[in-house]
Amino acid sequence: MKDVAFGQYYPADSFVHRLDPRLKLLFLIAFITAIFLATDFYGLAACAGVLLVIVLCSRVPLGKVFRAIRGILFLVLFTAVIQILFNHGDKAYWGGPAVYWEWKIFAVTQEGIVLAIFLVLRLALLVMCSSMLTYTTTPVALTDGIESLLTPLKWLHIPVHVLALVMNMALSLIPVLTGETERIMNAQKARGADFETGNIFRRIKAIVPILIPLLVSSIDRAEELGNAMDSRCYRGDIKRTKYKKLRFGWRDLIAFLLGAALVTGVVLLRVYVGGIL
Amino acid sequence: MRIVAEHLTYTYNERSPFEKRALDDISLTIEEGEFFGIIGHTGSGKSTFVQHLNGLIRLPSSRKHFHPKKPKRGQPAPPAPVLKVGEFDLCDRRTDFRALRRSVGMVFQYPEYQLFAETVKEDVAFGLKNFAEKKDRPRAEEIETAVREALAAVGLNAAEVGEKSPFDLSGGQKRRVAIAGVIVTRPEVLILDEPAAGLDPLGKREIMELLHELHRTWCKTIVIVSHDMDEIAENCTRVAVFKDGTVPYVATPKELFSHAEELYALGLDIPLTAKLTAALARRGIAIDCDFTTEDFLAKVLALKKGGAS
Ligand SMILES: Nc1ncnc2c1ncn2[C@@H]1O[C@H](COP(=O)(O)OP(=O)(O)OP(=O)(O)O)[C@@H](O)[C@H]1O
Ligand SMILES: [Mg+2]
Numbered sequence: 001m002k003d004v005a006f007g008q009y010y011p012a013d014s015f016v017h018r019l020d021p022r023l024k025l026l027f028l029i030a031f032i033t034a035i036f037l038a039t040d041f042y043g044l045a046a047c048a049g050v051l052l053v054i055v056l057c058s059r060v061p062l063g064k065v066f067r068a069i070r071g072i073l074f075l076v077l078f079t080a081v082i083q084i085l086f087n088h089g090d091k092a093y094w095g096g097p098a099v100y101w102e103w104k105i106f107a108v109t110q111e112g113i114v115l116a117i118f119l120v121l122r123l124a125l126l127v128m129c130s131s132m133l134t135y136t137t138t139p140v141a142l143t144d145g146i147e148s149l150l151t152p153l154k155w156l157h158i159p160v161h162v163l164a165l166v167m168n169m170a171l172s173l174i175p176v177l178t179g180e181t182e183r184i185m186n187a188q189k190a191r192g193a194d195f196e197t198g199n200i201f202r203r204i205k206a207i208v209p210i211l212i213p214l215l216v217s218s219i220d221r222a223e224e225l226g227n228a229m230d231s232r233c234y235r236g237d238i239k240r241t242k243y244k245k246l247r248f249g250w251r252d253l254i255a256f257l258l259g260a261a262l263v264t265g266v267v268l269l270r271v272y273v274g275g276i277l
Numbered sequence: 278m279r280i281v282a283e284h285l286t287y288t289y290n291e292r293s294p295f296e297k298r299a300l301d302d303i304s305l306t307i308e309e310g311e312f313f314g315i316i317g318h319t320g321s322g323k324s325t326f327v328q329h330l331n332g333l334i335r336l337p338s339s340r341k342h343f344h345p346k347k348p349k350r351g352q353p354a355p356p357a358p359v360l361k362v363g364e365f366d367l368c369d370r371r372t373d374f375r376a377l378r379r380s381v382g383m384v385f386q387y388p389e390y391q392l393f394a395e396t397v398k399e400d401v402a403f404g405l406k407n408f409a410e411k412k413d414r415p416r417a418e419e420i421e422t423a424v425r426e427a428l429a430a431v432g433l434n435a436a437e438v439g440e441k442s443p444f445d446l447s448g449g450q451k452r453r454v455a456i457a458g459v460i461v462t463r464p465e466v467l468i469l470d471e472p473a474a475g476l477d478p479l480g481k482r483e484i485m486e487l488l489h490e491l492h493r494t495w496c497k498t499i500v501i502v503s504h505d506m507d508e509i510a511e512n513c514t515r516v517a518v519f520k521d522g523t524v525p526y527v528a529t530p531k532e533l534f535s536h537a538e539e540l541y542a543l544g545l546d547i548p549l550t551a552k553l554t555a556a557l558a559r560r561g562i563a564i565d566c567d568f569t570t571e572d573f574l575a576k577v578l579a580l581k582k583g584g585a586s
Contacts, residue, residue, distance in 0.1 A: 012294070184390065184391055186328065187383075189378070190383040191391075191459065192407030192408040193403075208393065212393035213390055213391055
């Protein structure tokens with residue numbers, strides 16, 4: 001459970017951590033756009049370079065960023081295998097035959113291998129840049145940023161603040177719930193429960209003694225939280241002030257320019273160079 | 278079963294920014310038959326320590342892929358940790374941890390939150406069924422008997438509450454059911470993490486009386502973690518004081534609570550009897566009692582009688 005690296009804050013005092021969360025969100029969108037627009041390895045290399053600079057600035061260990069890929073390892077491998085087995089392209093990028101092996105609908109081709117590598121890199125970059133956002137931004141700052149960016153929806157009478165509140169609570173409850181799960185698991189282990197051995201049905205059955213106490217206490221907690229908010233006369237629909245105001249500073253400007261330059265660069269690459277794919 | 282711990286060290290979230298050294302080279306021996314108390318400021322490592330005792334927290338050397346760390350050059354190798362509970366060597370990965378958990382019962386803080394089954398009886402039987410060997414599963418009547426006895430041992434009537442849902446009981450009753458669910462396998466050592474927390478004074482007293490009864494009958498050794506000094510003075514044979522992952526003092530309540538200054542310095546309190554004894558001592562009346570209410574009162578009354586005559 002603790003190995004889930006994706007979506008966890010990594011506390012450090014750095015340039016990247018202090019950036020305005022709204023900007024980081026926009027930057028992420030720009031970055032993802034750039035990754036999808038890049039149709040060749042140069043584009044991906046540019047994205048990877050920028051990502052590397054960001055990681056180095058953020059003081060998050062590189063290993064931790066790479067570990068984020070583990071969460072989607074299966075997806076990555078699956079994509080790669082599908083690409084390699086089913087691509088029937090006949091482009092030859094290097095010497096030798098373009099098609100190595102063919103059988104019915106399956107084929108291993110040079111193009112398939114190149115595309116597989118390309119897709120794997122693309123997926124890896126996607127996950128790494130998204131996890132950089134969560135490594136360097138606290139959940140609270142993140143929801144603040146999202147709420148602020150979604151402000152236009154308020155004009156359509158969509159209750160953005162309520163959505164933000166729900167998101168905020170869900171995020172802040174994750175560590176509470178994991179802690180509680182661990183505690184209940186330990187308590188049941190002390191009573192001889194076994195979660196690690198046996199076939200799939202036994203294991204599913206073994207989860208019941210964890211799930212029920214967890215559900216019961218979650219419902220209790222939700223009710224208590226609701227009562228606490230009620231008794232403090234909380235209302236989401238009136239204008240609320242913020243304890244921490246988001247501010248856009250010079251750092252953010254630099255980051256903004258960097259992001260804009262990256263996307264423009266990738267687009268130009270695409271238009272003028274064409275690439276190897 | 279005798280519990281021996283030497284040079285025990287434990288760090289949460291090692292090599293991460295959340296790294297936290299919870300135990301720092303702890304050595305502690307708990308003899309068979311003791312009613313052992315553990316006190317300490319919040320976050321001092323009490324729960325971490327007791328979770329070692331039934332293998333919920335494993336020592337590195339008992340894990341699957343263990344490679345002993347090489348000592349840094351120029352530094353002596355740190356002493357190897359030792360943790361033994363009776364015959365079980367918890368440093369050895371070949372130890373049968375299931376058998377260990379069967380003989381070392383563990384009641385967590387607020388154990389009522391671990392209840393899950395549809396009826397009280399089923400919940401109490403959970404541990405019994407889990408620990409049963411595959412070959413000779415206990416028969417239904419055996420389970421029934423064991424559950425009834427366990428419930429009786431915590432002062433509940435199986436005929437009355439047995440078929441109820443555990444969620445329909447009162448807080449104190451739930452806690453009793455949870456304790457019954459642990460003692461149903463008749464562990465030799467029973468560990469309780471703040472068993473009386475959140476109960477009213479009467480409930481607290483009842484739980485402590487219940488533990489004494491268990492100590493006399495079922496469980497040879499009892500270890501309790503507690504914040505309530507009166508409870509400790511009243512019940513324990515010896516006490517270990519935890520401070521930031523170390524154990525600065527292990528003593529009988531009598532020795533320990535005569536050193537009020539040291540305890541105050543650790544952010545801990547002393548029992549009411551010790552406060553009264555100190556107040557009397559300031560007025561020149563020396564009382565030599567072991568700080569249980571009974572002994573204190575007896576000594577005071579004896580003094581009064583002596584003074585009157
Ligand atoms: N699962 C965990 N992950 C990370 N750190 C933990 C975990 N459990 C405990 N700690 C930390 O280890 C230290 C010791 O915790 P422990 O629970 O053993 O204290 P305690 O003496 O039982 O305190 P209390 O009296 O509040 O129950 C604390 O500083 C705590 O923050
Ligand atoms: Mg504790």
